[in-house]
Amino acid sequence: MRKIALSIIGLGLITGCTVADELEQRNAESAAVAMEFMKALKGELQAAMQEGGPVNAIQVCNMRAPEIAAGFSEKKGWTVARTSLKYRNPDNAPDAWERKVLEQFEERKAKGEDPKQLSYAEVVEADGTKTYRFMKAIPTAAVCLTCHGEKIDSSVEARIQELYPEDQARGYNEGDIRGAFTITQPM
Ligand code: HEC
Incomplete structure (x- = not known):
């Protein structure tokens, strides 16, 4: 009897661990994709701005951002977007x-959390x-203000x-929260 009870507890612990590990892995992978997405976008944005100015760079956000997102979505079998x-x-x-979640990010920022560190994950049914x-x-960031700031050049x-x-x-x-990367993974 005791043995059975113990093995049930053991099993519970093992499955508990596996679920936690799985979620941790999903979390780490999602964070990595969000970072790669950001890097790719910023890189292309800066290059396009330097090459042809901000009006030229609009197409990076307009065309390339959804393309990059679709690329990650396809590669991973997830939905990746902004x-x-x-x-x-x-x-x-x-x-x-x-x-x-976006409203919760605003609240957490107002309470002093660094927007760079804000993330949230949940299993949704x-x-x-x-x-x-x-x-x-x-x-x-400063570079974003050209197209998202208060004073925007008239041609842009x-x-x-x-x-x-x-x-x-x-x-x-x-320093404001411009938005968020959002990832959905099938389970
Ligand atoms: C050259 C102009 C330009 C610059 C600079 C720019 N953006 Fe954008 N941004 C856009 C455009 C255009 C869209 C709409 C993209 C689309 O159609 O999906 C957009 C969309 C977004 C979105 C998706 C949500 C939405 O509003 O539709 C986020 C998030 C975003 N930008 C963040 C940033 C950040 C962060 C920076 C700085 C690192 C930045 N942008 C710099 C032009 C710009």
Whole structure:
């Protein structure tokens, strides 16, 4: 009897550990992809700005960001994207879960957490299917202000207006949370 009880406890511990390990691994992999995404985007953005100025660089965000996201999604079998409470592209609008997390990021930042370190993960169950969801905040850097700041050059503004007539992604300051990477993994 005692032996059985012990082995049940043992089994519980083992499965408990495996689940924790699995989540930790999913978390680490998601964080790595978010970082790679950021690096790729920043690199292309800076190169395009240097080469042809900010109007030219708009296409990096417009065309390349969704392409890079799709590349990661395909490679990993996940959904990788960007979202924001004040989005430029309506395709990037947050769903209910993402909105809740973005609002929580704002609260955590207001309480003094560093936006660079803000991330959140949760196993979400919907219609009987479990998915692992991960978000990592994207802080606003100086280079972002050209297209997301308070004062935007008129030629840049005109092009943005043309592509995104309902743009909300302006008026940011350095250090603000511009948005977040959002990753969904099937389980
Ligand atoms: C050259 C102009 C430009 C610069 C500089 C720029 N962005 Fe953007 N950003 C855009 C455009 C255009 C979009 C819309 C992309 C799309 O259609 O998905 C966008 C979209 C985004 C989104 C997705 C959410 C949304 O608003 O649709 C995030 C997050 C974002 N930018 C963060 C940043 C950050 C962080 C920086 C600085 C490292 C930055 N951007 C610099 C033009 C720019």
